[in-house]
Amino acid sequence: MRVTNRHVIYVQGYDPRGLAQYYRMFRTELRKFEKLYQLATKIGRPQNISDSEIASWTIETKAQEDSWQTRTTYDFLRFEDFIQRDLALPIWHIISYTIWIYLRLIVHGTVFRFMKANWRFLTFITFPHIVFWLEVACLARQEGFAPSQSRYCTSSGATPAAWPLASVVIFSTRASAWRSNSSQRRLSASPRS
Numbered sequence: 001m002r003v004t005n006r007h008v009i010y011v012q013g014y015d016p017r018g019l020a021q022y023y024r025m026f027r028t029e030l031r032k033f034e035k036l037y038q039l040a041t042k043i044g045r046p047q048n049i050s051d052s053e054i055a056s057w058t059i060e061t062k063a064q065e066d067s068w069q070t071r072t073t074y075d076f077l078r079f080e081d082f083i084q085r086d087l088a089l090p091i092w093h094i095i096s097y098t099i100w101i102y103l104r105l106i107v108h109g110t111v112f113r114f115m116k117a118n119w120r121f122l123t124f125i126t127f128p129h130i131v132f133w134l135e136v137a138c139l140a141r142q143e144g145f146a147p148s149q150s151r152y153c154t155s156s157g158a159t160p161a162a163w164p165l166a167s168v169v170i171f172s173t174r175a176s177a178w179r180s181n182s183s184q185r186r187l188s189a190s191p192r193s
């Protein structure tokens with residue numbers, strides 16, 4: 001059974017760039033998809049529906065030998081107004097709210113469930129907090145709010161201890177991407193069925 005009609009509902013991530021940027025990216029990736037799988041595609045322009053909360057467009061995909069055709073309706077749920085409102089808040093408010101959320105994750109045991117389920121994701125959400133608190137500690141030492149051991153801080157307040165941790169995080173996330181790229185090369189090198 002072939003799928004002839006599809007309806008995709010895309011929930012936008014926390015990205016302030018919004019519809020215009022996403023649509024450009026989607027169009028670019030659709031061209032790559034078209035070229036890779038030797039298909040013919042036609043994409044419509046985004047149309048706002050329901051008071052600009054949803055933008056919708058259509059994609060017509062057809063095999064070169066006309067063996068199949070699919071029409072996709074793509075609904076993009078828009079959150080730019082919420083994101084822009086959040087970004088307009090003062091930085092101290094954003095930082096304090098972020099710390100509060102992370103403390104709730106610890107208290108409710110969510111961080112430990114992340115560690116059990118996927119340590120890379122735990123590293124991803126924890127690393128900014130570690131760096132932030134290291135920076136606060138270094139600044140406090142430099143300003144005389146903490147015991148005078150500022151030899152561990154650089155002149156900018158950054159701590160050299162964060163660099164090895166950053167290397168581990170970058171390497172672990174890149175290792176996953178390298179494996180993904182190598183499997184993609186194997187797939188693209190194999191004959192198409």
